[in-house]
Amino acid sequence: MRIRYGYRLALECNVPTPSSFAIDVHPDRRGDVVVESPIVMRTQDGRNVLHARALDLFGNVRRRAVLPPGRTVIEHHGVIADSGAHEPVVMTARQVPVADLPEEAMGFLLPSRYCESDLLGPEAWSRFAGVPEGWPRVQAICDFVHTHIRFGYGFADNTRTASGGLRDGRGVCRDFAHLAITLCRAMNIPARYCTGYLGDIGVPHDPAPMDFSAWFEAYLDGRWYSFDARHNIPRIGRIVMARGRDAADVPIVSTFGPHGLAVFEVWTEELGAERAAA
Incomplete structure (x- = not known):
């Protein structure tokens, strides 16, 4: 393709x-x-x-x-x-213990400008401690964020953090990514913010004007996997432009x-x- x-x-x-x-x-x-x-x-x-x-x-x-x-x-x-393939879904992908993480992943466990994992730790553990580690836990976080935040272009706010997204229950794609990243980090899963192109390939056409998109990658089983809490389904043709701790790193x-x-x-x-x- x-x-x-x-x-x-x-x-x-x-x-x-x-x-x-x-x-x-x-x-x-x-x-x-x-x-x-x-x-x-x-x-x-x-x-x-x-x-x-x-x-x-x-x-x-x-x-x-x-x-x-x-x-x-x-x-x-x-x-x-x-x-032209859908993004992989690997339900058996394991969570890597913090002691075994490579140094490149360690920085993506820490709180950052928009992802206050230190503040949302109790929230994360109360919601997801009972979910099996690894892919099922990351997917459970995506499922929660997908249903908790209501998407709308008019909800854009470049000062809103993950805790603000949790509180407001509304936002744009970056807010979905920030909240999911924050909850993953609070559960000791490295997660990084991504921005780039995402067209309507293999899904119904969105009549709204196209924008750059935001999603995140989680580190499982020794590699980074793409997750998208806004759309919450595997997609085709994602083109990454930049990665960082959160949107502050990659405007x-x-x-x-x-x-x-x-x-x-x-x-x-x-x-x-x-x-x-x-």
Whole structure:
């Protein structure tokens, strides 16, 4: 299967504004990219905005630029190869004892900006201590979060933490991910936040405008597995862009000064066989 993906963003600034972006396909999917455009940043009158590429502490690609006053348009698109298979469900995947975890996973047990696992520990243990460890426990956490939080774009709040999501019972995809991550960590299961593309492949089409998506990965049986408490079913064609402790580590756009978001378009869809051949 081949999947078409891309975005078009436009930011408006009043003064020169240092900015950072997580807008590349993650390095571990680079080998699957069939074709892609360069990432273009340009002013409204067509002048290119210089930007640099680097890897952050989590191995994500970051783009850095100083946006000039006025509107800057940022565009990128490509085609990526995908297996077309649903994400695996491995009910026998075991929870790794903390003493046996590799160092790379240990940091994803700790509380973070949006995932206060130290505060929600009693809540987690009261709800999930009786569920078998490993995959069944992570799935039970997803089931709870899926039913507890009501999704709506109007519920977005970039200051809401996991405890806020638990309290409010509403949010967007990042709130589902934050609460599930927090409950996993409280149960000694390493969990990390992911952001990227998720199209309506193999599921009914969502008529709402497309957005980047958030989900999480849990460390079980020596590897990371994808879980999605918002949709709560295995999906096809997830394309990760960045991973971190929570959304604070992987914002699509970070500006060190005020800006306005003038355009936000995201697309990801399966290409037909005849279109892919072209």
